[in-house]
Amino acid sequence: MDGKSGIFLFCAAVAWIAVGYKVAALARNPRNLNLWVLTLCIALPAAGFTMAVPAVYTAVNRFFGVPNLASLLVYGCIVGYSITALVMLMLWHMPAAEALPRARVLAVFYGLVLVAMAVLFANSGATVEAPSDFDDVYGPRPVGGTFLLVYVSAFAFGLGVAAWRSLQFASRVARSDGRPWLRRGLRLVAAGSIVALGYCLGKGGYVVAAWFGTTLPALSDVGTLCACAGALVITIGFTIPSWGPNLSAAADRLGRARTYLRLYPLWHAMYQVMPEIALDPPASRRADLRMLRDLDFALYRRVIEIRDGRLALAPYLAPPDGTPPPDGRGPDAAGGRTAAATREAIRIRDALARLRAASPERQDADPSAPAARETRSATPAQADDDGDLAADLEFLGRVSSALRRLPPATTATSSPGAPVRS
Structure with missing residues (x-):
């Protein structure tokens, strides 16, 4: 032929x-x-x-x-x-x-x-x-x-x-x-x-x-x-x-699955210190991947649990550095968003260290053990009520990626003490 x-x-x-x-x-x-x-x-x-x-x-x-x-x-x-x-x-x-x-x-x-x-x-x-x-x-x-x-x-x-x-x-x-x-x-x-x-x-x-x-x-x-x-x-x-x-x-489903996986480092860092934020915590990373079968519910749960963790960390967060957030326009917008996400990741890392130091009993907490947690449910409508979900997911994903790359918190940051007052 x-x-x-x-x-x-x-x-x-x-x-x-x-x-x-x-x-x-x-x-x-x-x-x-x-x-x-x-x-x-x-x-x-x-x-x-x-x-x-x-x-x-x-x-x-x-x-x-x-x-x-x-x-x-x-x-x-x-x-x-x-x-x-x-x-x-x-x-x-x-x-x-x-x-x-x-x-x-x-x-x-x-x-x-x-x-x-x-x-x-x-x-x-x-x-x-x-x-x-x-x-x-x-x-x-x-x-x-x-x-x-x-x-x-x-x-x-x-x-x-x-x-x-x-x-x-x-x-x-x-x-x-x-x-x-x-x-x-x-x-x-x-x-x-x-x-x-x-x-x-x-x-x-x-x-x-x-x-x-x-x-x-x-x-x-x-x-x-x-x-x-x-x-x-x-x-x-x-x-x-x-x-x-x-x-x-x-393509939309793949994008949401990628976002769900991208948020794992941020969620897991909070969950290790505050296991009560999770409604139905996975027993392992492999079990977490099985949540992709019900992707919509899993993604909205993850966002809400991260938000709950962020609220619980509020007393331990260092004050913002005063740098205004990027407006999403211009050639430097992406770099500005990445820098803002890195700053937020540092604040969350240090706040988690302060919370762990202020509550020694959390250091021995078994993340897989049942915890006293609220029975909460998430729906797309509820998640959307909290603002622009797409922008929130993008920023949280950048924070999670930055947190995964950060070194552990310093000893000074981790030392016990009163919560940070912003």
């Missing part, structure tokens, strides 16, 4: 996977016209790439008994895709009652293009099998070249309109409901269509150059690469509005 066949198989596999994904959706919603059109829009290039593989190409020709018929079928599928894509975009952009009459006009145009391609193919004299280089063999000929030019012209028309419509619709979505994954999908369809236009330019340029006696195989090869790359991007663009939100949900 040569490199071109491998690329065709890869593109076909990706497209057929997307088709299977949409067929499963059709089984749940068989009356959805948009879904039918979208499935056809992906299936047509999938069939085209499949038949372009030399082994399949030869089998199709042998089955029908017509040499090189697979070329006509492949190019018919590609033109059919460009027309179906326009119908799909119209159904996304306007009501079905308004889109269907325009779709019929496109169907008539597609039919005329297919008839012209079939007539030219029948008169091209393509009687010798050329599964890998049909364009190179028959493109330089007058009729064969005209057949290819009709094909790439119709394809280029569909791609150009699809790119324009996609960008237009993406701007409309951004101004209205702002669905991010639909907007991204439309922009990907536009980008893929523009890339695929390179295929039309390459194939058309190859034919015209051949008619003038110049052979430029590089144009044909680059065009094929543009077609494959554009098809992949377009396939992703048409399907990403349905599976993209799952990526957002997964």
